[in-house]
Amino acid sequence: MNLVIAEKPSVAQSIAAVLGANKRHDGYMEGSNYIVSWCIGHLVELATADTYDERYAKWDYADLPILPENWQYSISNGKEKQVRILKELANRKDVAVITSATDAGREGELIFRLVYEKIGCKKPVKRLWISSMEESAISDGFKALRDSTYYDDLYHSALCRAKADWIVGINATRLFSVLYGQTLNVGRVMSPTLAMIVEREAAISAFKPEPFYTIQLDCGTFILSSEKLTDRQAAEALLKDCDGQTIAIHSVESKKKCEKPPKLYDLTTLQREANRMLGFTAEQTLSYAQSLYEKKLITYPRTDSRYLTLDMSESTPAVVKVAAGIFMPQSFEFSICIEQVTDNSKVSDHHAIIPTICIQDCDLASLPFGERELLLLISLRLACAVNESCKYEETTATAIVSGVEFTTKGKTILSEGFHDIEKHYHAMQNDKQSLEKEKALPTITADESFVVRANIKDGKTSPPKHFTDDTILAAMENANNALDDSERKGIGTPATRAGILEKLIKTELLERKGDKKTKHFLPTQKGVSLITVLPEAIQSPQLTAEWEENLKRIEHGLLSPDRFLEDISQMTKSLINTYTPIKGSDVLFPSNQEAIGKCPRCGNDVTENKKGFCCLNKTCGFALWKDNKFFTAKKKKLTKAIAIELLKNGKANLKGCYSEKTGKTYDAVVLLDDSGGKYVNFILEFASDKA
Structure with a gap:
């Protein structure tokens, strides 16, 4: 019997259908010598700090740094039942082998391995590695299972990523939260991302627009323009020299050019384009793509590759025809050049995102809006990527007046190529702006003369633009890029960047502003203040990019996991030992709420709200609830x-406490008995206890 463990129930159902495991049970399916069960995302995670020592439940500067020697793991909250089911299935005597069928990537590998270790399983493991949920892909994948040891380095990379995030996140968050009196979430990828956005906003605030002037010469059927001039008087002088004059065309130059088809999508380029064209956030795009993948309509979305493998050359043309058929009339014919999108050397764990042949049976109208629009984009990209280049002729006409060069440009399309398909897509979307044609120049010859009317066009230099999902993803991907694309050192991974952005918003360090479609990121005052006090080592995109590169090296067996974690630990120790708080931090982190005391766990302020008296450090968890049963039972x-x-x-007098047993009242002293757990406990002390 083969126990197959998928990452999600929906994926498990697709696999079970192919394998013939059609008998449903609680938490798994069985049949045809297979048991198919599933995780629910991360079932097992790194244990919290207080697991190693109870005193870590309270945030104390003296306890830092917290660097576990023997890492411990815990079952994710609310997922105990599924872990128990998996353990029972793995221990069945008739189960001879386990097949890991979690998503074929770094996080998928980690999800399975941690469960496997937690349930104490020792049975041999095979790995299913597929990029599509089509039945044929699943069937072929089970014919090509590999021993799980082949992916050991990938697992070590994933585990190092999790441990590094734990070390930096736990220690840095506690350090800065304790020193500055409120919750300040710090992370290995979060903080450099926030720093880039804060830096951009500082550049926008400091920007001072400068005027410029362009002289335009109206020749009747076209307009010649000068370069930008910064001096108003010089611009007005040139205007006088030109207005009403007869000018001769100095030169006319035409060049034939071609615009190559776009590459296929990887996750980041898909997220960026969906943000530009549809207004989707990075997280929304990933969610829609994951759902389409599970519905077998697209291939695996969490990829950083923009090419297909050579073995897909035969099957892909059929998919292209179906994809193009969504936008184009059936009679439309175009060449399909698969060679343009196939390159094994440029495919990492997974090939580019493309539709599957299953879209031919899909009722697009029945899909949710977000999924439908994303599937249309992916289909459009595939059809365009294998199509011909757009060929055009670019003409530049030049005139020289008073020693100043004036130019005009025009474009004449010779062959639309892939733009033909794009036009049909825009027509389907009723996008009139994208359907507008670029103007071609009228026939102009050198030495041809025109009487011109001149005018000045005023303008101002523009500040840098706010980061959007599109542009911050690009910045994260290209952080510290070398000129050679193979040396890319980005922040985070395609699969994690969306989550990082949402966490920054959730922790009130960033916010999205703007209209429904065009939104941008703005740092909150708290976010700006945090970057102000963070040392360069924590907020540097370059350092974080190097860490990501080292994780890649671990994945390929080129770097020891222990060495990587030792470097992270040493950096953390140095941060704790050398960092001193910035003076005047009360201005950076003001509290608008009245503090009624200090938190006994982390030392931050405790303030009153409608339900109780809570620590301002939201990750601390300390709270004295007003409707606490300890008090209400005593009618207090x-x-x-x-x-x-x-x-x-640590104690307070209570008079007139009601006794449920006797119905009488009594006086006592209530003692705060906090062990750092989810709830704060209390103890009553009577006069007789003190004697």
């Missing part, structure tokens, strides 16, 4: 005065 209310006493002295 945890008032502000009592909370202040408890925080100041």
